[in-house]
Amino acid sequence: MASTEKDKGNRRVTIREVAEDAGVSVAAVSKVLRDAYGVSDTLRAKVRQSMDALGYRPLAAARGMRGQTYTIGLVLPDIRNPFFSDIMTGVNNALERTQYRALIGISQSSATGEMAIVEAMIDRQMDGIILIGATEDRANLDAIAARKPLVAVGHHEPDITTFDTVNNNDQQGGQLVVRQMVAAGYKRIAMIGLKSTTSTILAEREIGYRRGMIEAGLGSAINIVQESQTLRDVQITARRMLQAPNRPDAIFCWTDFIALEVISVATELGLRIPEDVGIAGYDNTVYCDFAQNGLSSIDQSGELLGLQATRLLIERIQGRSQAEHFVVPPRLVIRRSTSPG
Template structure:
């Protein structure tokens, strides 16, 4: 009895016979080899579907490709990551690539372990979203597997690709928006991270814009962890202080929505007592109870571009590419000009 009869698996030879082509031709389609005609792809894929052919990942790995991509996220609670994931999926849906997901909990050691495990499992390439690993870890990783990072700013990097929002500009636009609406005591609720270049860029942008508007004396950056308990404690302390801000710029919508909740619990009106601005422009910003002003950094575009660049790397591109999205502020009710604040007052 043949091995395929024992296992119940359809073989590449059977696909070739059904399609009326050679085994080599089927192999080329499976490998997405250069120069394969659309007609041949259509014919082979039709036979694969008809016969329910599924190539063994282990066998593919022995031939040099598994058509799997490893994607790491620092967290799954942040709704912005769902936007990025949707973009990656959209880019992969017309390819043979499948993604495998890992969550690092914003812990460098966990992320490094995930990356090593993905490489050990012969994944063809990696996309690291909001990486928290030491930058020195990334270059040797890129020498082992094609690599793209999202939300990691690095100048002159040639060993891997990056996909970013212009985070410094995004923070500048937030301060500019709030100043135009009459707010002056603008604080920033940031992430307590020593490795996130994304956070560093946003903090630089915030400081720069506050200085540009003559508001250096009101610069206040509060760095907290990602757990809700830490955010709640820090927010209550800040909003109950004698010198509380009149506007709060939060590094992500996920945190900004919690700030609105805490402020409301403390009896503060949004935006009359406190303006709140988030970052990411996730779908929850539009909900009437939130009405959250936020920076749109096109999460799906970031995902799409990262997958595009990674596949190009896998197929042999050597030169590094660095894709940057220009952010924009989407103004909603949480930062409206109130009490005549925005009536042409200077900074």
């Protein structure tokens, strides 16, 4: 029976039709789809042009049965933190000229939720996984890496051999913030961290803060307050700190997302920034540069972290087994929030 126009619109274009349109063999199209070695740029361009013209889309399930789906899993702890969008931009830019596509899962900073997402990604035969700000412990990360190529963004363990890591030098970043605050005249510098038992990022930033304070002769004034990332909890904590009899004259926040809320609370209490209290964040997200914020922050190059994580993951998928650990040096961007007078 002849196909109707509606039938043609609903059915999937086949690899044979792509080959006929491009004037090449089915085997040639298959090589392009597999990114096989030895495919010329001319052949690749010709096949891609036919695929675009015909609307051809490889069937992920069928590709999975052949061993590769060309999808990677990207697991984020939160979608509210604008820094993660910088990482996602880097991931997307790295994938732009490849066949790979990223599918995203949000764990809500829950170890249980994170593992459930990872299991779902493995069940769906994704080729590899990028974990950002992982809440898993070393044993679980090793177990994941034994099943799928894995890159962890924001996990400090340089002796790892089973998976790759991409990090900022978080310890150095914490020191840079304290040094600048001390140079600006602040003495009672506190830090707001995150309630977490597994985050090596937080541990490194806290070490950097402590070292910076001791280096400046302010070891007795070390004050680290750990709080959840829930805005209401951050507001309550910031208000309690800023209304204390011997309140901090500066606060280093583990991320811009928290620092911006601290600015809001300080402003609501009638405190002048930076004269009454200096505030600094971490990540140098786009909101730091807004005039009403003027937030000093550590730039850890989120887009570069995403690019490098994707590069390492694809190399892992393609067979590299030796672990690599990429570290980005931090850069402090000083703005009005820590520059009194």
